[in-house]
Amino acid sequence: MVTQTSVGRHEALPTGSGKAVPTKSRKPLLRRIGDNRTLLLMCLPALAFFIVFSYAPLPGAWIAFTNFNYRDGIFGSPFVGFRNFEFLIKSGQLWLLTKNTILYNVAFIILGNILQIALAIMLNEIRSKYFKKISQAVMFLPYFISVVLIGVIAFNLLNYDTGALNALIQQTGGDPIKIYSIAGAWPIIIIICHLWQSTGYGSIVYFAAIMGIDNSLFEAAAIDGASAWQRIRYVILPSLKPTFIILLLFSLGGIMKGNFGLFWNLVGNNAALFQTTDIIETSVYRMIISQNNFTSSTAVGLYQSLFGFALVMLCNWIVRRINEDYALF
Amino acid sequence: MRYVVAAKAPRKVRLGRSDYALRGISYVTVTAFAAFCALPFVLILSASFSSESAIMRDGFGLLPKEFTFAAYEYIFRAPRQIIGSYVVTIVMTVAGTAIGLFIIAMTGYALQRKDFPFRNSISFFIYFTTLFSAGLAPTYIWVARYLELRGSYLAVFLQLLMTPWLIILMKNFVRSVPYEIIESGKVDGAGDFRIFLQLVLPMMKPALATCGLFLALGYWNEWYLSSLYLGSTVEFKPLQYHLYNIINTANALRNSVAGSNVSITELPSNTLKMASAVVATGPIVLLYPFVQRYFVSGITVGAVKG
Numbered sequence: 001m002v003t004q005t006s007v008g009r010h011e012a013l014p015t016g017s018g019k020a021v022p023t024k025s026r027k028p029l030l031r032r033i034g035d036n037r038t039l040l041l042m043c044l045p046a047l048a049f050f051i052v053f054s055y056a057p058l059p060g061a062w063i064a065f066t067n068f069n070y071r072d073g074i075f076g077s078p079f080v081g082f083r084n085f086e087f088l089i090k091s092g093q094l095w096l097l098t099k100n101t102i103l104y105n106v107a108f109i110i111l112g113n114i115l116q117i118a119l120a121i122m123l124n125e126i127r128s129k130y131f132k133k134i135s136q137a138v139m140f141l142p143y144f145i146s147v148v149l150i151g152v153i154a155f156n157l158l159n160y161d162t163g164a165l166n167a168l169i170q171q172t173g174g175d176p177i178k179i180y181s182i183a184g185a186w187p188i189i190i191i192i193c194h195l196w197q198s199t200g201y202g203s204i205v206y207f208a209a210i211m212g213i214d215n216s217l218f219e220a221a222a223i224d225g226a227s228a229w230q231r232i233r234y235v236i237l238p239s240l241k242p243t244f245i246i247l248l249l250f251s252l253g254g255i256m257k258g259n260f261g262l263f264w265n266l267v268g269n270n271a272a273l274f275q276t277t278d279i280i281e282t283s284v285y286r287m288i289i290s291q292n293n294f295t296s297s298t299a300v301g302l303y304q305s306l307f308g309f310a311l312v313m314l315c316n317w318i319v320r321r322i323n324e325d326y327a328l329f
Numbered sequence: 330m331r332y333v334v335a336a337k338a339p340r341k342v343r344l345g346r347s348d349y350a351l352r353g354i355s356y357v358t359v360t361a362f363a364a365f366c367a368l369p370f371v372l373i374l375s376a377s378f379s380s381e382s383a384i385m386r387d388g389f390g391l392l393p394k395e396f397t398f399a400a401y402e403y404i405f406r407a408p409r410q411i412i413g414s415y416v417v418t419i420v421m422t423v424a425g426t427a428i429g430l431f432i433i434a435m436t437g438y439a440l441q442r443k444d445f446p447f448r449n450s451i452s453f454f455i456y457f458t459t460l461f462s463a464g465l466a467p468t469y470i471w472v473a474r475y476l477e478l479r480g481s482y483l484a485v486f487l488q489l490l491m492t493p494w495l496i497i498l499m500k501n502f503v504r505s506v507p508y509e510i511i512e513s514g515k516v517d518g519a520g521d522f523r524i525f526l527q528l529v530l531p532m533m534k535p536a537l538a539t540c541g542l543f544l545a546l547g548y549w550n551e552w553y554l555s556s557l558y559l560g561s562t563v564e565f566k567p568l569q570y571h572l573y574n575i576i577n578t579a580n581a582l583r584n585s586v587a588g589s590n591v592s593i594t595e596l597p598s599n600t601l602k603m604a605s606a607v608v609a610t611g612p613i614v615l616l617y618p619f620v621q622r623y624f625v626s627g628i629t630v631g632a633v634k635g
Contacts (some may be wrong), residue, residue, distance in 0.1 A: 038521035042438070043436050046496060047454070049487075057463035057468040058467070059464050062569075063466050067491075070474065109547050122355035126355055126356060132355070132357075135360065135362075137362040141617065143369070143624075144613065146551075146607075149572075153369040155602070156373055162384050162385060164388060168388075200362075201624075205628060205629070214390060228352075232351075251346065265573075287466075288466055298464060298581050300464075302463075305461055309460055328456075
């Protein structure tokens, strides 16, 4: 099954190009619908779901160009052109959100991949079955629990009065720190929490890739007298390169999307930290929940969607050029 | 999923010094990282069994201080809120997983049928939703205002039924069912739906378990849609959203123990928060060892992460 993974991963993705359409599709459309009515009916609930919850809201993006109010509705509200975007750009907010979102993702991608690869290599060295099983179980656990609990954990560790960190500082004779008002500390805290949450889970892909390496490569290396480091450098790392590049490009495609739940549960409405912690998703959510500001939030969301769409297209084009099999479409 | 944990076939070559060094480093590092992952859970657990005064004096620590069940007694003295939240979450999780799983399996099966001429266009129609979306605000207005689902559990329940990723994952799993099975059903005169229900579905147990796990986790850990669409309109909030409120607002903390005659200053608020976290998380962690392997198969068979 391991050897199937590399196959499975790219074949899992739908191809829009329609290369594989059977040639018998010469029949008229109505006839084809009639012939396949059962299979079409089986797809119907899912189609209805995506029409209702993903496609139907699309026209609502028009709100970004209006001065929206509930009474006049989406298309009745006054049209203001690009004024909502102008405001977001002039206030510097769009730039701050873009910068924060991208910088956090770059840090997550670089550090995340390094840790995941290192962890996968080390897991592969472990021979004791039970040790491996138990340590893996513990390392996946953070991904399994709700992000709300991560907020509780951060509170437990970091709060001023009773936090474990401040308790430790006081025991060693230091003065407690008001971490929840130091904006500069939060990028580090958020990165650590993200890595805590996702490294164990993310290492599965690399671990599976290592398990899929042909054993004869390892044997040949051993016969040539390769040391453990040489084995990693010349056998394992080169074998992981394709997996790494594909995952990297996909995560670059998603660089405008943030880990909303984590950010919100760690920072929430704490305005003192926004300069270093506000990302697109948290800002949009806050505009809706606490300000009822639908115009700016739609504008930011539309900007994110368009920018993200362009990035996915670009990254997919690059993946295609490297290896057509891995491309999304 | 033995393949992930099973050791490689023993190599006949002798190990050098560097191999032992790497192995030693690996054991130490993996142990350290596992401890790093487990530590916060220990902190929460021990805090929930500590006395409030000890926490106020010494702060949170690794071992319970002045061991007590006080915080749990507070929660279960008036268990109406927590039981209500449990019921809401359990009903949503069970019903949502069952319905969602059935729809996902059906769709995955149809889209994998090589003789289904619409499979590429429908796949793309579903996949496109991950590439471009209206964003949160238009979706919110659409669901809350036009579908009139604000304040309704349906807003949460329906939106969690499926994701494009789970359909792709299922489609990928269905591929392992041999086409001959489907053909044999056709020869016997069974309709497409019957082939799915009686021949394919029973062969897809691992796939159903994996997708079911991800669906169930989505429902169990849900707080986000609840915060948008339910807010304070419902008496019983889904469990994680209930916890979210306890952590973030003093009022919710007081209401959670139901006795409005208890003043907020008397409440063991720190330990109560931790005990609530334990109560809200408990069952899923207990279930975890049994379902962990489906997690692994999900990501190895699945498409892109997330």
